[in-house]
Amino acid sequence: MTVNNNVNNQADTPKRIRIFDTTLRDGEQSPGASLEPEQKIVIARQLAKLGIDVIEPGFAISSPGDFAAVQQISRELQNVEIAGFARAVKVDIDAAVKATRDAARRRLHLFISSSDIHLDFQLRKSREQVVQIAREMVAYGKQFVDEIEFSAMDASRSGREFVIEMVEAVIAEGATIINLPDTLGYAMPEEYGEMFRVVRQQARGGDKVSYSAHCHNDLGLAVANSLAAIRAGATQIEVTVNGIGERAGNCSLEELVMAIETRKSAIGAETGIVASEIYETSRMVSRAMNFPIAYNKPIVGRNAFQHESGIHQDGLLKNRNTYEIMDPEAMGIPRDMIVLGKHSGRHAIKHRLNEYGVKLDDTQLNDVYDRFIAKADELKLVPDNVLIRLASETTEQQQDPYSLIDLQVLAGTQRSRIASVTIRERDSQQEQTYTGSGTGPLEAVIHCIQQAIPAAGEFEDLELHSLSTGEDARGEAVVSIVHNNERYRGTAIHNDIILAAAQAYVAACNQQLMSSQARKTTPSAFNKDIV
Ligand code: KIV
Numbered sequence: 001m002t003v004n005n006n007v008n009n010q011a012d013t014p015k016r017i018r019i020f021d022t023t024l025r026d027g028e029q030s031p032g033a034s035l036e037p038e039q040k041i042v043i044a045r046q047l048a049k050l051g052i053d054v055i056e057p058g059f060a061i062s063s064p065g066d067f068a069a070v071q072q073i074s075r076e077l078q079n080v081e082i083a084g085f086a087r088a089v090k091v092d093i094d095a096a097v098k099a100t101r102d103a104a105r106r107r108l109h110l111f112i113s114s115s116d117i118h119l120d121f122q123l124r125k126s127r128e129q130v131v132q133i134a135r136e137m138v139a140y141g142k143q144f145v146d147e148i149e150f151s152a153m154d155a156s157r158s159g160r161e162f163v164i165e166m167v168e169a170v171i172a173e174g175a176t177i178i179n180l181p182d183t184l185g186y187a188m189p190e191e192y193g194e195m196f197r198v199v200r201q202q203a204r205g206g207d208k209v210s211y212s213a214h215c216h217n218d219l220g221l222a223v224a225n226s227l228a229a230i231r232a233g234a235t236q237i238e239v240t241v242n243g244i245g246e247r248a249g250n251c252s253l254e255e256l257v258m259a260i261e262t263r264k265s266a267i268g269a270e271t272g273i274v275a276s277e278i279y280e281t282s283r284m285v286s287r288a289m290n291f292p293i294a295y296n297k298p299i300v301g302r303n304a305f306q307h308e309s310g311i312h313q314d315g316l317l318k319n320r321n322t323y324e325i326m327d328p329e330a331m332g333i334p335r336d337m338i339v340l341g342k343h344s345g346r347h348a349i350k351h352r353l354n355e356y357g358v359k360l361d362d363t364q365l366n367d368v369y370d371r372f373i374a375k376a377d378e379l380k381l382v383p384d385n386v387l388i389r390l391a392s393e394t395t396e397q398q399q400d401p402y403s404l405i406d407l408q409v410l411a412g413t414q415r416s417r418i419a420s421v422t423i424r425e426r427d428s429q430q431e432q433t434y435t436g437s438g439t440g441p442l443e444a445v446i447h448c449i450q451q452a453i454p455a456a457g458e459f460e461d462l463e464l465h466s467l468s469t470g471e472d473a474r475g476e477a478v479v480s481i482v483h484n485n486e487r488y489r490g491t492a493i494h495n496d497i498i499l500a501a502a503q504a505y506v507a508a509c510n511q512q513l514m515s516s517q518a519r520k521t522t523p524s525a526f527n528k529d530i531v
């Protein structure tokens with residue numbers, strides 16, 4: 001990390017926190033987020049690359065697909081510990097034990113509720129009965145697996161003495177890790193930390209086991225509560241990628257890890273997470289689980305490292321530490337920190353145009369700026385293709401190598417979709433029309449543009465966002481292409497989303513061509529490290 005925030009802190013050696021990822025179990029309980037076994041395997045591979053210590057790949061008893069996914073992940077990922085998840089009943093334990101049999105390292109994760117409300121209304125059992133079940137099931141599981149994690153579900157809303165009684169009972173039967181979940185996301189950080197302190201100190205054998213926190217985010221406190229648990233002695237935190245999970249979700253992996261990383265000495269802890277894999281993991285999970293990431297989500301949200309205010313942009317262009325506490329590139333997040341809108345200043349506009357190799361004198365810059373502000377009022381955010389068009393109008397010279405002149409698409413319910421796209425090439429001043437087909441209109445358009453523009457790079461992603469509602473709603477398209485490990489993103493806004501997507505793709509291609517040209521002529525003009 002290059003960011004120096006210069007805040008004083010504790011000097012002790014940081015304590016190593018184990019990250020237990022339950023995206024594929026608790027995260028999958030998020031409405032609409034269910035995964036095919038093959039998708040789980042792909043995500044689990046990425047979690048291993050991210051440096052997760054323990055993966056909980058699913059709930060083996062819940063379906064043949066989940067059983068198969070847990071089994072396959074246990075077989076394949078020999079460098080990660082695998083948790084087999086089970087209710088405190090024999091059939092669940094048998095399934096979890098069987099599914100994880102081929103793991104190089106495994107644990108059994110057993111749970112039963114500890115709160116009176118769950119006992120009375122859900123389990124319909126007395127406290128004595130529940131302790132007895134927990135005891136018997138831990139002893140049963142221990143015959144097969146050494147490492148037993150026991151979770152007292154709804155611990156934070158349970159009577160303290162009863163949690164202690166239950167924890168003592170399961171430790172006596174061989175539980176090695178005690179998880180005290182805040183199942184409903186109800187706890188305050190002080191209370192949650194205090195529960196860990198009291199249980200560790202007062203439960204017989206409580207100093208012989210390790211502790212885990214599992215926090216839900218109903219009050220937006222999952223990360224704060226997990227940090228409180230770390231301060232109170234927990235050495236494992238259960239998280240999900242993007243904070244996905246039941247209701248408001250679980251403790252977000254990326255937020256927790258980056259809080260620990262960014263404030264390492266204040267928190268006195270560290271993790272084994274490979275920060276540079278965070279963004280890729282987040283995107284993969286978001287796509288596979290059809291779960292969009294809120295724009296303002298810390299770390300991985302699209303706005304998390306973007307600045308629109310002219311004052312901030314000016315500060316950032318001088319020294320990024322003025323308005324940033326983390327370096328997005330260290331998390332694999334493409335650095336396009338400056339979004340252009342009506343609060344942006346001349347400095348930021350000039351900087352963005354320079355990135356494309358477009359140089360303006362002061363008079364031209366003033367002219368572009370005036371028209372830019374008018375555009376910003378209309379569009380709210382000014383995408384790069386529009387900015388370059390403004391520069392072309394000012395200089396009376398087409399600046400982008402290729403521009404989209406016309407687009408026609410034939411869509412329908414039968415047969416493949418057909419498109420034709422007319423593109424003008426700056427250097428030859430020629431216009432040419434290309435035709436293409438695809439299974440959808442967008443694919444057909446993409447095929448046309450690929451014929452027209454010789455940009456290097458793989459089409460990586462297309463995101464469509466609705467910017468307003470109603471029949472004339474405007475959509476924003478963001479297209480990214482990747483070339484030589486560099487990501488080029490083009491954005492465009494229109495109430496025709498196919499046109500917006502086409503313009504965004506052309507913009508991304510232009511960006512790739514213009515930036516490699518700019519780099520060739522003035523290598524320092526494209527130094528992404530602008531500090
Ligand atoms: O939220 C919760 O309590 C859980 C446990 C079963 C670990 O997910």
Ligand code: ZN
Nearest residue numbers: 026183214216
């Ligand atoms: Zn949970």
